[in-house]
Amino acid sequence: MFFFNENxxxxxxxxLIFRYFLIAGTAYFIFYIWKKKxxxxxKIQQKFPEGKQLRNxxxxxxxxxxxxSGTSGIVLYWYKKGxxxxxxxxxxxxxxxxxxxxxxxxxxxxxxFYWTHKLLxxxxxxxxxxxxxxxxxxxxxWAAFAFHPAEALISLGIIPLIIFxxxxxxxxxxxxxxxMTIYNVLIHLGYEIISKKKSNLSIWKWQNTSKNHDxxxxxxxxxxxxxxxxxxxxxxxxxxxxxx
Ligand SMILES: [Zn+2]
Ligand SMILES: [Zn+2]
Numbered sequence: 001m002f003f004f005n006e007n008x009x010x011x012x013x014x015x016l017i018f019r020y021f022l023i024a025g026t027a028y029f030i031f032y033i034w035k036k037k038x039x040x041x042x043k044i045q046q047k048f049p050e051g052k053q054l055r056n057x058x059x060x061x062x063x064x065x066x067x068x069s070g071t072s073g074i075v076l077y078w079y080k081k082g083x084x085x086x087x088x089x090x091x092x093x094x095x096x097x098x099x100x101x102x103x104x105x106x107x108x109x110x111x112x113f114y115w116t117h118k119l120l121x122x123x124x125x126x127x128x129x130x131x132x133x134x135x136x137x138x139x140x141x142w143a144a145f146a147f148h149p150a151e152a153l154i155s156l157g158i159i160p161l162i163i164f165x166x167x168x169x170x171x172x173x174x175x176x177x178x179x180m181t182i183y184n185v186l187i188h189l190g191y192e193i194i195s196k197k198k199s200n201l202s203i204w205k206w207q208n209t210s211k212n213h214d215x216x217x218x219x220x221x222x223x224x225x226x227x228x229x230x231x232x233x234x235x236x237x238x239x240x241x242x243x244x
Contacts, residue, residue, distance in 0.1 A: 013069035019178070020065055020145065023185050027141035031191050042191045044214045045138045053136055060132055061145035064152040071156060075163065084163040086170065098172050105162055105176040106228055110208075112158045114232040117225040120151065127221075129154075136188075139217045144184040183228055187213035206230055215240060 031039060032048070078084050090098055120130035129150040136143045147155065162168055162176075186193075192211045194204065208226040212233075216224040223240040226233050233239035 009069050009072055012072050013066055016065040016069050017062065019181055020061060023181055024061075024141040024144055027185050027189055031189060032140065039191060042193060044190055044192055044211055045218060047138060049136070049138050049140055053138075054140060054142055056132075056135055057140060057142035057146040060147060061142060063149065064145040064147045064155075067149055067152045068156065071153075075159060078160070078163070085165070085167045086163055087167050088169070090169060090171070093167055093169075097167075098169050101166055101168065101172045102175045102179070104166060105158075105172070106179065108161060108165075109158050109176070109180065110226060110228045111232065112161060113155075113227040114225050116154050116157070117227075118236075118238070120154075121221045121225070134217065134220055137218055137220070138190065139188040139214060140190055141185045141188055143188040143217075144181065186210055187227070188217075190214060208233075212239075212241070215243065219243075 075084075079086055087093070093101075117130075120126050129148045132148040133143070133146055133151065136146065145152075162173070187208060187210050189210045192209060192214075194207070194209060206229050208224070208228055208230050212224045212226070212230065223238040224230075224233055225238055230239055
């Protein structure tokens with residue numbers, strides 16, 4: 001199987017980096033170059049980041065993606081030992097299970113992200129490892145994976161949590177990781193493209209928006225620790241919609 005070939009880490013790195021450049025690059029091109037003027041009313045912070053910030057965001061995201069692909073051998077080792085719940089025949093659990101497992105991964109990841117993110121803000125020593133991500137006070141799509149290597153490793157903890165807890169099809173994992181990348185780029189977009197005020201659908205209430213996460217970057221923490229949802233922030237009293 002392609003995903004579990006020992007020699008595939010290089011191919012994995014190329015796929016991860018290509019996916020990041022494709023998604024973050026497309027978002028950057030549309031919002032920061034092509035439609036910059038036309039969409040300026042949606043920009044959350046009016047100022048635009050300097051070249052140095054962009055270079056840092058790209059450099060550290062690149063490093064994170066190399067770490068992600070470089071550690072894929074551990075998953076291979078666990079898989080070969082037969083201790084994971086990875087399965088290959090979709091019919092074993094059915095297609096609806098596969099889709100449901102992706103939703104479960106997203107909710108589990110949101111919980112994992114909220115608590116590890118909050119932990120990284122809980123002391124000066126731990127914040128040292130999260131400081132790189134917070135160098136961007138005015139984030140762009142390139143900041144999605146701009147982590148210190150230690151934070152990159154912490155973020156990887158979601159993978160064993162998934163493959164040891166629930167039956168996981170590789171396709172479900174790819175769908176989840178692609179969604180995670182797109183959503184990560186969205187919350188670092190710097191533009192609010194889904195307005196809660198315009199939408200009467202209460203489902204948006206539970207969404208962690210670009211504006212929520214932008215505020216987390218602008219002020220430097222203290223609230224809005226979630227990734228996809230605002231459940232945990234609302235429950236733990238760390239939700240904030242505006243500066244005031
Ligand atoms: Zn961020
Ligand atoms: Zn943070």
